[in-house]
Amino acid sequence: xxxxxxxxxxxxxxxxxxxxxxxxxxxxxxxxxxxxxxxxxxxxxxxxxxxxxxxxxxxxxxxxxxxxxxxxxxxxxxxxxxxxxxxxxxxxxxxxxxxxxxxxxxxxxxxxxxxxxxxxxxxxxxxxxxxxxxxxxxxxxxxxxxxxxxxxx
Numbered sequence: 001x002x003x004x005x006x007x008x009x010x011x012x013x014x015x016x017x018x019x020x021x022x023x024x025x026x027x028x029x030x031x032x033x034x035x036x037x038x039x040x041x042x043x044x045x046x047x048x049x050x051x052x053x054x055x056x057x058x059x060x061x062x063x064x065x066x067x068x069x070x071x072x073x074x075x076x077x078x079x080x081x082x083x084x085x086x087x088x089x090x091x092x093x094x095x096x097x098x099x100x101x102x103x104x105x106x107x108x109x110x111x112x113x114x115x116x117x118x119x120x121x122x123x124x125x126x127x128x129x130x131x132x133x134x135x136x137x138x139x140x141x142x143x144x145x146x147x148x149x150x151x152x153x
Contacts, residue, residue: 002017002018002019002020002021002024003015003016003017003018004016004018004024004045004046005045005046006033006043006044006045006046007043007044007045007046008034008035008037008038008040008042008043009040009042010035010037010038010040012035012036012037012038012040013046014035014036014037016033016043024045028043082144085143085144086144089142089143089144089146092119093121093142093146095119096119096120096121097118097119097120097121098120098121098122098146098148098149099120099121099122100122100123100148101122101123102122103120103121103122103123103124103128104124104128104129104131104132106120106122107120107124107132107137107139108132108135108137111132111135111136111137121142121146124139129141
């Protein structure tokens with residue numbers, strides 16, 4: 001598959017996925033392409049920046065769930081919304097017990113009646129979370145990162 005940045009004659013830009021460059025040309029010639037915003041059929045490839053791979057000796061940053069990169073100041077409204085969200089989450093967690101990496105195990109025990117139900121929070125892998133949802137266990141991600149109690153001063 002190949003991804004092209006496309007634009008219509010009205011100036012709207014969007015992506016298009018094609019099997020090959022020829023596939024794009026054939027669909028355009030057959031009139032099968034249209035702008036998803038305005039329906040215009042005059043579609044062309046938008047200028048694209050080339051993908052330049054990093055040099056072999058260049059240092060890379062491994063992106064993880066906790067890695068964050070930003071440029072500039074955060075807008076005040078976004079900052080306020082995040083602070084409000086963090087306070088609401090902290091309030092909800094006051095009555096919850098940290099179970100660490102045993103989250104999936106403890107949630108299953110409660111779901112299947114092997115333990116009394118109680119609010120808990122902890123860590124689960126994506127696969128564990130998807131499996132719990134498939135089993136009908138009510139789980140939700142924490143929207144603001146939480147430091148485990150053993151890591152707090």
